[in-house]
Amino acid sequence: MSELRELYQSVILDHNKKPRNFGALDAPSHRAEGNNPLCGDQLQVMLLVADGVVKDVKFEGQGCAISTASASLMTEAVKGRPLAEVETLFGAFHDLVTSDPKVEPETGDLGKLSVFAGVREFPMRVKCATLSWHTLRAALAEAGSVSTE
Numbered sequence: 001m002s003e004l005r006e007l008y009q010s011v012i013l014d015h016n017k018k019p020r021n022f023g024a025l026d027a028p029s030h031r032a033e034g035n036n037p038l039c040g041d042q043l044q045v046m047l048l049v050a051d052g053v054v055k056d057v058k059f060e061g062q063g064c065a066i067s068t069a070s071a072s073l074m075t076e077a078v079k080g081r082p083l084a085e086v087e088t089l090f091g092a093f094h095d096l097v098t099s100d101p102k103v104e105p106e107t108g109d110l111g112k113l114s115v116f117a118g119v120r121e122f123p124m125r126v127k128c129a130t131l132s133w134h135t136l137r138a139a140l141a142e143a144g145s146v147s148t149e
C-alpha cells in the first residue's frame with residue numbers, strides 16, 4: 001500500500017495546486033452546488049450535456065486539498081463520457097472510497113481515480129473525496145434545468 005500512498009499524495013498535491021477544468025462554464029445545461037460542512041468544502045459543478053454525453057464539465061469553489069483534487073480528477077474522468085458510464089464510474093468510485101481499508105482496493109476501470117483508495121484510512125476525508133461526485137449527480141438529476149438563484 002505504500003506505493004499507492006505515495007501516488008495518492010503526489011496526485012492530490014498536483015491536482016490541488018493546478019486543478020483541471022476549474023472555472024465557470026459558459027451556458028451549462030446542468031449545474032449544482034455542494035458543500036461538506038464537516039470540512040468546509042464548497043463547490044459548484046457545471047456541465048454541458050448533449051445527446052446523453054458529457055460534452056464539457058467545469059467546477060468552481062474552495063475546499064481542502066482532497067475535495068479540490070477529487071473534483072479536478074472527476075472532471076477529467078467524466079468529460080466525453082456517456083451518462084451511463086458516468087453513473088457506473090460513480091458507483092465504482094463510491095465503492096472504492098467506502099471499502100474496508102484492510103482489503104486490497106478494487107480499482108477496476110477507475111484509472112487515476114484509484115489513488116483515492118488512500119482516503120479509506122481517513123473516514124472523515126471520505127466526504128471530501130465524494131463531494132464533487134454527489135454534486136455532479138445532483139446536477140444531472142436536475143433534468144436540464146439550471147437554477148438561477
Ligand code: ZN
Pocket residue numbers: 036039040041063064065066067128
Ligand atoms: Zn475537505
